Amino acid sequence: MKPESLTYFRQIPASASILVAVGDRVQADTVVAKIEALPGRMARVNAASTIGVEPRDLPKRMIKKAGDHVKAGETLAARSEFFDRRAVRCPVDGVISAVSRNLGNVYIREIVDLGESTGPVTVQAARELRIPPRELEFNRAPGVRVGTLVARGQVLAAIDRDLPRHKMVTSPIYGRIREIDVEKGTITIIPAFPSPDVKAYIRGRVTAVIPDTGIEISGGGTRLEGVWGLGGEAFGPLHVIRGDLASPVQADQGAILAVQGTASHDALLAARDSGVAGAILGYMPSETVLSLVGDHANLGITGDDDVPYPIIVMEGFHPVPMREQVFSALLKHEGETVSMRGVTHIRAGVIRPEVILHSIDDGGEVM
Amino acid sequence: MPPSYIITDVGSTTTKAILVGPEGRGARLLGRAEAPTTVEKPFEDVTVGVRSALRRLEEVVGRELVPEICRTPGEETRGQYWYLSTSSAGGGLQILVYGLTKSVTADSARRAALGGGAIILDVMATDDGRQGFVKMDAVRNCRPDMVLIAGGLDGGNIQYVLEVCDVLNAAKPRPRFGSDFRIPVIYAGNKDASETVRDTLSDLYDLTVVDNLRPTLEREVLGPARNAIHELFMSHVMQQAPGYGQLSTWVDEDILPTPAAVGRIMELVAQRQGTNILGVDIGGATTDVFSVIDGTFFRSVSANLGMSYSSGNVLVEAGLDNIVRWLPFNISPYRVADRILTKLIHPTTLPGSEQDLQIEQALATEAVRLAFSQHRTVAVLLPRKASFISTRFFAEGRTGTHEQVAEAIDVSKIGLFVGSGGALSHAPRRNQAALMLLNALQPEGKTFFSVDSVFMMPHLGVLSGLDPDAALNVLEKDCLVPLGPVIAPAVVGTLGQPAVSVSLTVDGERITALVNAGDIRVIPLAQGHKAKVEVEPLGQTGFRGMRRFEFDTVGGTVGVIVDARGRPIPLPADPEERARANARWATQIGAYDLHGEPAKAGDLE
Structure with a gap:
């Protein structure tokens, strides 16, 4: 597991300010562009x-x-x-x-x-329409259902549509509907872009800037490939745990946990409450997977998941701890900032989740 | 001398080559070989994989083949062999479909695209419930090879079709291959809008206008759109794909999309045998279902159901309990999920134990069941006669329509089921394939099961356009492995009581078997042996109104299969009892030697 040259292209949506220039040195969490509009x-x-x-x-x-x-x-x-x-x-x-x-x-x-919202937004639809919560089911707008994308200002639910006294509630953000709760009469939306910040992801130098398209960053590091993951990208100091994660962890705010064995559903949620930003696990039983993502998630294409933080599984779903070679590599980088990405596409043009252990050289060159 | 044919199927992962030539009284398969497909880096040229497969085929048949077909431009053919090919490399032919309303023209357009052998990227309709911007983003991101626009019955409003064209102009989808390539668009809608559509789209797209595929509510004309798809696939899309420009100079007939070729051979078989047929091809990523019902061909693609890349989707769509219900042993459902997800992350692995194999076969059963269920929504009959109101006042578009269509498939009227794909073709015992087909498709009455021995149907499909007799001969003698006739009453009486009496007369000798309700029984009849079968339902057993009946048949590798479990198959609710029932059925059909007892759970943990 030797450091290698790495090049990543950081794509930006339609309208963004690029904050770096070719030749600039960047850290993994350097903000290289700010999304302004969608x-x-x-x-x-x-x-x-x-x-x-x-x-x-x-x-x-x-x-x-x-x-x-x-x-x-x-x-x-x-x-x-x-x-x-x-x-x-x-x-x-x-x-x-x-x-x-x-x-x-x-x-x-x-x-x-883009707006200021970084987390889920819950719209009190029934209360605003002054209808009993259960009636939300019959008054939601066509096409408004869990999983669909909604634009800011798009009608989520309305009553008396054809009458002068009609009322409606609209989406305050551009995002995806996470839940329609007919017990509470609410609609929860997750922002399509949870943060306006586009980060460098790896330590290195900016090697190309293409306006309205993206930024190329080249550097060096060790890339550890997992077999399966959930969620997007995370950065943080590495906190390594031998064996399983069973009890609440004492880790730095924003830490990435590397667990040799596995972690239960409850332990993963408790780690979120402790401020953990990501987790790398040896294995994760399907029971934990299904309890995290539910029964209806597409397990072959992940990245957009509604999970507490990105998670990477290094070995699989059977109780097999992390390979010694991988675990040793993580141990060597304990306390250092690492990058990780849970996105997994199991299909032609496969994408596996990854952990990047950055080289010590500040310039990001391969040592 | 009868001609010889070299045929390749350039698949997503492997290129399969066969040689068909004269042997004995007709054409036979003379050899088969395969090599990895080279559509992606570092080669990015499919002809590299084709040459490699042909070199391996040369070794198998001991003849020189490559110089015969791999010609440089301008070089004349040597004339000894015909070369044909099909292709699904790089994800096959990917089409974006537009219609006006979901249930009318969008549905017809979907059927036309599927019949043309396409993978459908999306079906857009004015009433599909999505906001315009969501659809526009979807169009922008989907990178189609081709777009098919249907919409509007002839004589109806043209405004909606033109809006579709405007939105397509606004979205400007990029093609999958080639940056300067103008995406081919087929317009098969309201004929009154043809010229305006041409004017609207011609600046940005390569437009082909064909006959309206749904000129009236009760009439569907899919042929012209399907033909246009094939022509454009060859003349435009294939020319952009890596290496296909060269490959298209080697072939003696147009390259066909793989599923279109499979459809062609299925149609031919149905026509020659005079029966309805249903074929299932379960792959790693997708499951295709084909049927020919009363001469009409239907195809569906379940893009998210498969045994490796899509195993996670089968788990999600079927539900864990539905997979576990087919297992001949009792196990924690989560241990089954662990194994299925392991298959997802390591798609090319093979089962390591008998229990792993049984889990894979339970997964395959559910994948086929779901794909068949989706197929039934595609294989539909149009309304026979439109109502006075709809003919007089209906114009597809603003008002939408709720005309009812009827399912074309009746499982009791299918004369031949064909299983294909690794899980069915390469099951260690053919009896396991038979059990999977029985459980997944639950046929009724009398029918016949076959499996494809080495997935040669695409090759024979493209060959059937040129030499149908040769294609059918190879299909019958080398491709399809007969499993045997199936007799399955829909209704049976009390469990354990005699349900049906089946008598076989072979060479004048008569054997009679009584099969109890709740059991499967296999009556031996060797492959190729002819028999007269007499079936007599007993007690409350029912074959949808049929009482005693008889038919002539031939044996297969399994024998004559009598499934007296009734429909739907009654699975016990208790996990232990259900495992015992599955173990009994697996033993009865000869899929496993479990002696009717479930495997011990201890073996599995």
Whole structure:
């Protein structure tokens, strides 16, 4: 298990500030970009009929074109003939996605602020609509169900939709619906991007910056591949435990636990309460897996999971402790910052979870 | 002299080559070999894997084959062999499907794409419950090889189809292969919208307009869309895939998507035998189900059901209890889950013990059951006659439709079941394959079970387009392994009481067997031996109205299988009792020598 050259490309969504330049040295947890906005809902404006032209003539009347950023209230298209002056205004801040020459529509992709939310948000839907909690089931908007993505401002539930007195509740964030609780009358949403910070992930140097696309970082380290994992990325000082994790752990805030054997469901939750940021386990029995992710999770494609923190399994699901060679490598890096990623794709183009033990050299070169 | 054929199937992981040529009275399989597919790095050229498979085939058959087909451009063929190929490499043909409403044109378009041999990336419809931005992101991220747009019955509103086109323009999906490649789009919708659709999409896509695949509510015309899929697969998609440009100069007929080739041979078998057939191919990642019912071909792909990469999905979709219920021993369900998840993370491993094998076979049973259940939702009959209101006023789109379709599949009317894929084809005993098919598909009445010996059906499918007699001869003599006829009453009386009397007359000699309710019995009949079978239901036993009946049959590797357990198979609720029942059935059919007793739990921990 020797250090090797590592290169990672850190992708950024549509709108982000890049905070580094080519040649900069970065640590694993250095913030290299900040996400500012995300693509949101699609707005459609029938511009041709608004300004009174044939759909086919709309492209000639457009003041903005496909790909342009537009602000709410800006003129999209206009017609001026004698005393007949008409214009169509943009209803939202966004980017023009397409102009239809057969229907006369302009399609605008809304751009929404990322917002401040980093954790799940619970909407008191029944209370806001003043309906009994159980009636939420019948009043949720079409397509609003567990697992679906919702945009900020999207209607989650409504009553009396066709009447003047109609009421509705909307999503405060761009995220995925985690739970619709008809006992409490609530809808819980997990942010699609829990943090605006895009981190370097490995220690090294910035070797390329591609605006609106991403940042390439090259460095050195030892990559330990697990067999299966849950959750996204985590960084933190390594805290190694011999045997199993049975009782609450005394670890630094933000630590990554490396457990030679396994950890029970309760021990994993208790570790979260102690501020643990990630766990590397020798093995994890399926009983613990299913109690963590539920009976309906796609176990072959993970990364987006609703788990307390990222978890990596090094050996499997049978009671086999971590291989000595791997455990020794982790022991050698005890107390140092490591990076880990639980994402697993078991299919063609397989992705396995990984732990990166960074080389001591500050420049991230292979020693 | 009858021609010889070299045929390859370029799969995701292996390229399988066969040589078919004259032997005795007809065409036979002369050899088979395989090599890893080389569609990915470091080779990124499928012809490397094809050459390698052919070199191995040369060793098997002792003939020089590579120079015969691996020609450089402009080089003439030597004419001794025909070369044909199918392909599913790189994930097969991946199509994005659009329709207007889920239950009408989107459903028909889905069937057209599946029949064309495609893997469906997504089916978009105006009433699929998703927000526009969610669909747009899905389109943007899916990287299709091709897009199929259906929508609108002829004469209906065209606005919705045009909106679909606008959204496709806005999403601008990127192709899977080749950055400058214009994605082929097939428009098979409302004919009144054809020209406007052409105008809307031609700037960004390579558009092909074909006949509306659902011109009216009660009529479905899938052929033109399916043909367009095949043509575009060859002329556009395959030209972009690594090495296919070269491969397409070697073949003497168009390369077919693998599932389309399997469908072709299934149709031919059904046609020649004059029976309904149902085939199941259980792979590592996906399970395909094909059926030909009253001459109509149906195909479904359960993209998330399989024995290795998708074993975790089978666990989730079937539920742990449903897998455990087929085991001939009692075990903690979580120990079973440990084993299934281990298979997920190490997809290429083989079972290490008999119990591991039994767990895999229980998993396969559930995968096939679920895939068959999904297939039944695809294999449907359109409404026979539209109501006056729907013909007069209905235009697909704004109002949607709730016209009911009927299931095409009736398990009592399928004359032949064919099992394929590792779990069924390579079961250590053919009797195990028979038990898996019985439990998963639960056929009724009289039928016949076969398994594919070495998964040659794609090769024979592409061959059937050129030489159907050769394809059928090889299929019958070298490909399909007959397991035997199956007799299964739907209803049986009291457990342990005689349920059915089955008499076999072989070469003038008559054997009669009484089978009790709740039992399986195998009556020996050697492979290829002909027999006349007389079946007499006893007591309350029922074959859906059929009383005494008789038929002619031939034996298979298992024998004549009489399943008198009734339908659905009554599994005891108590785990110990259920394990004992499974052990008894496994012993009765000859799948395992358990003497009717469950394995000891101690063996398993």
